[in-house]
Amino acid sequence: xxxxxxxxxxxxxxxxxxxxxxxxxxxxxxxxxxxxxxxxxxxxxxxxxxxxxxxxxxxxxxxxxxxxxxxxxxxxxxxxxxxxxxxxxxxxxxxxxxxxxxxxxxxxxxxxxxxxxxxxxxxxxxxxxxxxxxxxxxxxxxxxxxxxxxxxxxxxxxxxxxxxxxxxxxxxxxxxxxxxxxxxxxxxxxxxxxxxxxxxxxxxxxxxxxxxxxxx
Numbered sequence: 001x002x003x004x005x006x007x008x009x010x011x012x013x014x015x016x017x018x019x020x021x022x023x024x025x026x027x028x029x030x031x032x033x034x035x036x037x038x039x040x041x042x043x044x045x046x047x048x049x050x051x052x053x054x055x056x057x058x059x060x061x062x063x064x065x066x067x068x069x070x071x072x073x074x075x076x077x078x079x080x081x082x083x084x085x086x087x088x089x090x091x092x093x094x095x096x097x098x099x100x101x102x103x104x105x106x107x108x109x110x111x112x113x114x115x116x117x118x119x120x121x122x123x124x125x126x127x128x129x130x131x132x133x134x135x136x137x138x139x140x141x142x143x144x145x146x147x148x149x150x151x152x153x154x155x156x157x158x159x160x161x162x163x164x165x166x167x168x169x170x171x172x173x174x175x176x177x178x179x180x181x182x183x184x185x186x187x188x189x190x191x192x193x194x195x196x197x198x199x200x201x202x203x204x205x206x207x208x209x210x211x212x213x214x215x216x
Contacts, residue, residue: 031064034175035151036073038112041171043075043145044160046137052161054146055134056173057089059155064179066122067100070133072115073147073174076108080140084117089130093166099123099131103138112147122180132159133175147174 034056046054060067070084084102087094102117115135125131137144148158148171158169 029064029181031061031179033058033061033155033177033179034071034153035149035172036071036114036174036176037149037151038073038147038174039150041148041150041174043147046143046145052163053085053134053136054161054173055132055159056153056175057130057132057156057159057168058153058175058177059130060125060127061179062127064181065125065127066180066182067125067177068119068122068180069178070102070117070119071176072117072135073149074108074113074115074135074145075110075147076113076144077110077142078140079105079107080142080144081105081138082115082144083136083138085134085136086123087132087134089132091130094132094134094161099125105139108142108144110143122182124182125179130156133177134159134161148172149174 044054055072067086070086074082082104084104086099086101088096088099090096100119100123102119104115104117106113106115117135135146146158148169150171153172156172158171158173160167160169
């Protein structure tokens, strides 16, 4: 292989490596759904009504579908701990295996308390499909509930789970779900071969230059 061919291979490899670096470093696109606005409504006293789980059915956006966090606007008192669980929605109730979970705790103000559930690594969902996010109390005592909103979320509705089954509420919960677009780039095997060839070519160019310098 002559110097010109090696330089061509080297240039192609460097261009490809640069493209990979740019694609990998791009910030994720982000979409949020739901509404946390304090606009009236009410919060159920789940301790009195004995709801085991309270939450929201929602539809995944068509472009960003990696769920990274879920926020419920709640009202609770004392120090309590809560569990977030995510399931598919079959049209009537949660379905299938548990898709993901997260925990959080805090001391409530008995007014408006935002509970953020961070999903480490995110949960990859199917664009356009429906899921249900449920919250339950795991420790503590006293009143707790999720605020209902008077702003309609068009692609879902509030859900409550009791010993008697699933209740679909006319009012949505105050929630905000954050989605990102996965941006990790996994080159195909042939791409690794091209990159390796170009890097070998770069090494060859350097070796030929040294030889030419020595001969001179």
